[in-house]
Amino acid sequence: SASPVTVLGLGLMGYALADALLTAGHQVTVWNRTPAKADPLVARGATLAPSVREAIESSPLTISCVLDYDTQHALLTPAAGALHGRTLVSLTNGTPAQARETEAWALALGATYLDGGIMAVPHQIDTPEAFLFYSGAQDPFDQHHPTLSVLGTPHHLSTDVGVAALYDLALLSAMDMMFAGFFHATAVATSHKGTSATDFAPHLVAWLTSMLSMVPLMAADIDSPAAPAYAQSLDLVAAAAQNMADAAREAGVLPDHFDRSVTALRQRIASGETEYTAASAVSQLRVPARG
């Protein structure tokens, strides 16, 4: 039978997690700063705990999903003694360093700890699109796998507890830059009177979808010492970046990103480089080690 589970935090995401666990037949205990958010869950059979400590004491597994790690730490500290012999899973968004600190803190209390990242929006929880990254000890992941599987496909990435947050934030960074690209493209295209964002969007979706198929090929190039399958001349890439900057300017859109690209590409050309490859684009991003 489904094991008892506690959810701390009933914001949009925590609520979706608790709701999915209830639907799957778990005995769910919840706690939230604003207790009224638990009402519909309680009506469906969840138990609202009067304190974080009592919430943790109700289950072998506590899933925490609040605003950030500072909030989470402040909530857990007065209830820390209750974690002994129990498993804490943080699905609060945070950095690898915060995951490592929290693991050390939990281990010192005699708890087991998993750090997680939710790759879904609340309405996708408990659907095939949802996947979650976990890192930390293998044992609690294996033990709680059936419960964690309710939320979305669980991927245990590493016993290094920081890796889930690293991948999570890497993917969020890619999403953020993709949306920034969408916003920029839409500003440029809709500078033409008569073009709406809605008119333009299908072209953008088709283009980005087609370009996404390049990702595995470029990734293989990045990993391989052999000559890259995909390369362009730096002159060509710099000329295109210049056109993107100028077209933005003509459209009354801020060209800053492309101006910086042009400057960086021209510096590479001036230093004798000729090829634009995925591997060189990635290595350009690394902060140089201090000599």
Ligand code: NDP
């Ligand atoms: P919400 O803003 O909807 O909820 C925030 C939660 O944190 C609420 O439970 C809130 O309590 C609680 N909280 C905030 N400040 C405090 C405080 N000072 N003391 C106690 N509790 C506090 O956010 P989400 O539920 O959407 O997000 C929760 C976590 O999930 C975040 O780390 C987020 O990055 C992550 N996440 C969210 C996704 C999304 O699409 N929404 C996607 C993937 C991850 P109260 O109800 O009382 O305000």
